[in-house]
Amino acid sequence: MRRFLFVTTAARFVAAILGAFLLPVAAASGQVVERRVLIVAPDDDDERVMLAREAVAFWNRTLSDLDLDVRLREPDLVIAAPNSRAMENFARQVSQRGGRLPKGSAGPQPPSELTNLQADVVLLLSRQPLMPFAWALPSQPNQPSRSGSPEFFVAIRTREPERRSDDKVLRNVIAHELGHTLGLSHHRATATLMCGPCSSAAAVEAPQEWLPLTADDQSRLRELHLAQ
Ligand SMILES: [Zn+2]
Numbered sequence: 001m002r003r004f005l006f007v008t009t010a011a012r013f014v015a016a017i018l019g020a021f022l023l024p025v026a027a028a029s030g031q032v033v034e035r036r037v038l039i040v041a042p043d044d045d046d047e048r049v050m051l052a053r054e055a056v057a058f059w060n061r062t063l064s065d066l067d068l069d070v071r072l073r074e075p076d077l078v079i080a081a082p083n084s085r086a087m088e089n090f091a092r093q094v095s096q097r098g099g100r101l102p103k104g105s106a107g108p109q110p111p112s113e114l115t116n117l118q119a120d121v122v123l124l125l126s127r128q129p130l131m132p133f134a135w136a137l138p139s140q141p142n143q144p145s146r147s148g149s150p151e152f153f154v155a156i157r158t159r160e161p162e163r164r165s166d167d168k169v170l171r172n173v174i175a176h177e178l179g180h181t182l183g184l185s186h187h188r189a190t191a192t193l194m195c196g197p198c199s200s201a202a203a204v205e206a207p208q209e210w211l212p213l214t215a216d217d218q219s220r221l222r223e224l225h226l227a228q
Contacts, residue, residue: 031069032069032070032071033069033070033071033225034070034071034072034073035070035071035072035073035120035121035181035182036073036076036118036119036120036121037056037072037073037075037076037119037120037121037123037178038075038076038077038078038117038118038119038121038122038123038150039052039075039076039077039078039123039125040078040079040080040084040087040117040122040123040124040125041077041078041079041080041125042079042080042125042127043079044077044079046125047159047167048125048156048159048170048174049077049125051167051170051171051174052075052123052125052156052174053074053075054171055171055174055175055178056072056074056075056178058175058210059072059175059178059179059182060072062213063182063221063225066218066221066222067226068221068222068225068226069225069226070182070225072121072178075123076119078117080124084113086111086112086113086114087111087113087114087124088124088126088127088128089111090108090110090111090114090153091124091126091128091130091153091155092128092130093108094107094108094133094135094153094155095128095130095131095132095133095155098131098133106138107138110137110138110153114137114150114153115137115149115150116149117149117150118148118149119148119150120150120151120152120181121150121151121152121154121178121181122150122152122153122154123154123155123156123174123177123178124153124154124155124156125156126155126156126157126158127158128157128158129157129158129160130155130157131157132154132155132156132157132173132174132176132177133154133155133177134152134153134154134177134178134180134181135152135153135154135155136151136152137149137150137151137152137153151181152180152181154174154177154178154180154181156170156173156174156177157170157173163200164204165203165204168203168204168209169200169203169204171209171210172193172203172206172210172211173203175193175210175211176193176194176195176198176211179193179194179213179217182221182224182225183220183221183224183225184217184220184221187214187216187217189214190202191206191211191212192211192212192213192214192217193210193211193212193213193217194213194214194217195211
């Protein structure tokens with residue numbers, strides 16, 4: 001343990017620079033960075049809470065198999081207060097933009113009920129049938145070091161139980177969005193986890209529970225999360 005206390009000034013400097021790019025950085029070889037995930041659910045028996053926990057466990061197995069130095073912490077759960085309307089409104093605005101920022105736009109302003117939460121990733125199990133997304137939040141002007149405010153806002157649509165294997169699709173959707181928070185972007189292979197555009201039929205028909213990562217995804221994760 002002791003060796004972690006002696007981080008050189010140069011290493012601190014590098015860590016400070018990399019920290020500005022919103023991605024976790026291991027300060028020393030072998031030190032695991034935990035990303036705090038907070039699930040916001042309409043109520044505590046929402047079936048998607050289990051799906052989200054399974055998606056987090058999937059990522060932790062994957063990150064461990066790849067021998068990387070980052071994990072998602074077992075998520076805390078908060079039950080959305082009746083006044084969570086501001087967060088739902090913000091989710092709708094981002095979703096309507098297709099989760100993309102038009103050039104030169106600052107995007108909709110996240111509400112304080114979101115930015116005040118203490119987590120790296122806030123995962124809203126929305127009450128709306130919206131298009132799911134993972135949205136990088138701007139750092140707050142009065143919190144240049146972020147000091148615990150969320151870096152990513154993820155919103156997940158309502159379940160569609162009438163659709164075949166919707167829970168399997170939704171579990172992969174949640175894992176996909178968490179993949180963005182780990183730094184992955186889309187590629188065109190539809191039967192993979194980071195597909196974009198995706199076909200939900202691919203998840204339904206996949207023989208395995210989780211859509212696979214590609215070799216490119218794995219190299220990208222190594223690039224981002226392997227301590228030097
Ligand atoms: Zn995506």
